[in-house]
Amino acid sequence: MNVHILAATRRRDCVRARPQRASKADPQTDAAIHDAIARAVMDGSLRAGTKLAEHRLAAIFGVSRERIRKVLHRLGAERRIDIIPNRGARVPQPTVDEVRQIYEAHRVLEAGVLLALADALDDAFLARLDAHLAEEHAAAARGDRSASVKLSGGFHLLLVDAIGNPELSRILRDLLSRSSVMVSVYEPANQSICAVDEHGAIVEALRARDVGRAIDLSGHHFLHVEQRLRLDYAADAATDLEAVFRPRLAGKPARATASKRGDRR
Amino acid sequence: MNVHILAATRRRDCVRARPQRASKADPQTDAAIHDAIARAVMDGSLRAGTKLAEHRLAAIFGVSRERIRKVLHRLGAERRIDIIPNRGARVPQPTVDEVRQIYEAHRVLEAGVLLALADALDDAFLARLDAHLAEEHAAAARGDRSASVKLSGGFHLLLVDAIGNPELSRILRDLLSRSSVMVSVYEPANQSICAVDEHGAIVEALRARDVGRAIDLSGHHFLHVEQRLRLDYAADAATDLEAVFRPRLAGKPARATASKRGDRR
DNA sequence: CGCCGCCAAAATGTGCACATTCATGCCAGT
DNA sequence: ACTGGCATGAATGTGCACATTTTGGCGGCG
Numbered sequence: 001m002n003v004h005i006l007a008a009t010r011r012r013d014c015v016r017a018r019p020q021r022a023s024k025a026d027p028q029t030d031a032a033i034h035d036a037i038a039r040a041v042m043d044g045s046l047r048a049g050t051k052l053a054e055h056r057l058a059a060i061f062g063v064s065r066e067r068i069r070k071v072l073h074r075l076g077a078e079r080r081i082d083i084i085p086n087r088g089a090r091v092p093q094p095t096v097d098e099v100r101q102i103y104e105a106h107r108v109l110e111a112g113v114l115l116a117l118a119d120a121l122d123d124a125f126l127a128r129l130d131a132h133l134a135e136e137h138a139a140a141a142r143g144d145r146s147a148s149v150k151l152s153g154g155f156h157l158l159l160v161d162a163i164g165n166p167e168l169s170r171i172l173r174d175l176l177s178r179s180s181v182m183v184s185v186y187e188p189a190n191q192s193i194c195a196v197d198e199h200g201a202i203v204e205a206l207r208a209r210d211v212g213r214a215i216d217l218s219g220h221h222f223l224h225v226e227q228r229l230r231l232d233y234a235a236d237a238a239t240d241l242e243a244v245f246r247p248r249l250a251g252k253p254a255r256a257t258a259s260k261r262g263d264r265r
Numbered sequence: 266m267n268v269h270i271l272a273a274t275r276r277r278d279c280v281r282a283r284p285q286r287a288s289k290a291d292p293q294t295d296a297a298i299h300d301a302i303a304r305a306v307m308d309g310s311l312r313a314g315t316k317l318a319e320h321r322l323a324a325i326f327g328v329s330r331e332r333i334r335k336v337l338h339r340l341g342a343e344r345r346i347d348i349i350p351n352r353g354a355r356v357p358q359p360t361v362d363e364v365r366q367i368y369e370a371h372r373v374l375e376a377g378v379l380l381a382l383a384d385a386l387d388d389a390f391l392a393r394l395d396a397h398l399a400e401e402h403a404a405a406a407r408g409d410r411s412a413s414v415k416l417s418g419g420f421h422l423l424l425v426d427a428i429g430n431p432e433l434s435r436i437l438r439d440l441l442s443r444s445s446v447m448v449s450v451y452e453p454a455n456q457s458i459c460a461v462d463e464h465g466a467i468v469e470a471l472r473a474r475d476v477g478r479a480i481d482l483s484g485h486h487f488l489h490v491e492q493r494l495r496l497d498y499a500a501d502a503a504t505d506l507e508a509v510f511r512p513r514l515a516g517k518p519a520r521a522t523a524s525k526r527g528d529r530r
Numbered sequence: 531c532g533c534c535g536c537c538a539a540a541a542t543g544t545g546c547a548c549a550t551t552c553a554t555g556c557c558a559g560t
Numbered sequence: 561a562c563t564g565g566c567a568t569g570a571a572t573g574t575g576c577a578c579a580t581t582t583t584g585g586c587g588g589c590g
Contacts, residue, residue: 053571064545069572070338077342086551086572098432105433112377115480167363168370171436215380318541329575334542351542351581 034071041091042180048093100226102179107222111215113160118211120162129203136196155199299336307445313358365491367444372487376480378425383476385427394468401461420464
């Protein structure tokens with residue numbers, strides 16, 4: 001376990017930390033640190049399960065430990081990292097089931113959004129959707145996975161933003177940002193997270209003012225993602241076996257093999 | 266302004282603080298303090314705009330200031346109180362528009378919930394809804410407003426919990442708890458926040474497996490609430506005028522009269 | 531007479547040092 | 561040789577003291 005933690009930590013140091021920038025006397029505002037860590041967690045630069053030690057981060061960012069502490073606790077309150085009392089913070093290691101719940105939640109709520117969207121539909125908005133689809137296509141065409149993931153999320157944000165309710169936008173934005181974490185864990189690298197065509201079909205349904213179909217399509221869209229997650233999980237179970245038994249060798253024996261990730265919170 | 270704050274603060278002291286309990290050597294766990302403040306904010310014991318001074322709360326709860334500080338920042342992250350850097354924490358003073366947004370969000374999202382609920386509908390669940398309606402009726406009959414508000418929120422929680430997605434439940438629970446704050450500010454005391462009959466109509470639609478009607482009813486239900494809020498606002502505008510000009514007398518001139526509450530965040 | 535700028539008090543923010551808790555490795559006992 | 565308890569060390573949690581910012585009041589100046 002020692003080895004595992006050290007390896008992961010060292011990886012973090014070189015992937016995200018940019019210590020030289022941090023050690024410049026730049027005061028590094030709270031928000032900047034918050035965003036840096038949140039982004040690193042979300043885009044997968046930090047491996048799931050990585051420990052986020054306070055003094056180490058403090059050294060990396062060149063600020064006091066209390067500062068990091070505050071940020072870490074805030075991230076914990078936002079459910080972006082896991083904090084265990086007296087045991088510190090870790091990059092969350094979502095269960096397949098948790099991931100599924102996030103996607104299901106998104107699916108359920110987006111149905112409501114689409115229903116409400118019926119009133120806000122106008123040509124200008126449809127044109128914006130078309131433009132977005134074009135961008136998605138372009139990114140997919142040149143194989144830019146990072147852009148694809150981002151744009152793919154942006155599509156759903158575009159939908160909810162059209163309602164013009166900041167509160168609503170914030171809720172779905174949170175949901176989306178949390179599901180982004182999981183993409184990096186469970187999604188195979190060669191698949192785009194949302195099929196562009198499925199987005200296109202939703203737009204067509206909206207253009208035809210057929211909200212019912214749009215909802216159906218959106219639902220199936222999310223179900224596809226969920227389903228693919230489960231398949232992927234089964235596919236690389238062999239690889240995962242190693243992760244299953246690693247904790248048992250070093251730490252206290254895990255409570256049960258089957259619940260290896262289920263008893264975190 | 267001084268007078269206003271002092272009055273509000275004094276009121277807080279006697280309404281919620283229970284200083285004698287706090288000064289008992291009871292260590293008062295973080296969660297307990299968090300809940301105490303959150304509840305006080307939510308149920309209206311604390312007047313909107315009341316300042317939550319750290320050292321004062323520390324004295325009241327009999328803990329160190331840092332403890333309060335942590336809790337306050339957490340409450341701020343949860344959007345349950347407003348925190349302005351270097352200016353401390355205050356009980357939020359929601360704009361009518363913000364309240365409307367919360368209700369609109371709830372309305373939009375609950376439509377999705379009802380759609381998803383179609384799959385989870387069984388007789389046991391309908392029976393539970395009936396039982397809940399009976400409770401609501403009972404509370405309304407004996408004029409127990411506090412119980413009514415609580416049960417009324419519980420109805421919507423019952424709906425979302427039926428889907429069995431904890432993540433979804435958490436999101437709507439948050440939304441509901443935030444709208445509870447506003448009830449105390451804008452709702453007249455003699456009206457129940459959710460008409461029991463409207464809840465009953467939704468249940469009937471569900472029983473008939475007519476999800477479309479249930480969504481319609483739910484939508485109108487929330488629209489009623491929103492509408493009533495606006496009427497109430499217009500009704501006591503005279504009282505509010507005083508609040509409009511008070512900040513200008515004491516503090517820096519407000520940026521604009523119309524945005525008196527809109528520029529808080 | 532009114533306005534601008536300064537001063538002091540109070541409240542928040544921050545860093546430091548100490549207390550507490552948890553994990554790991556060692557040693558003794560069976 | 562293995563299990564159990566114990567000690568040590570590292571990491572987190574907490575309180576205290578100081579720095580910074582804001583606010584309300586006051587005096588001088590235009």
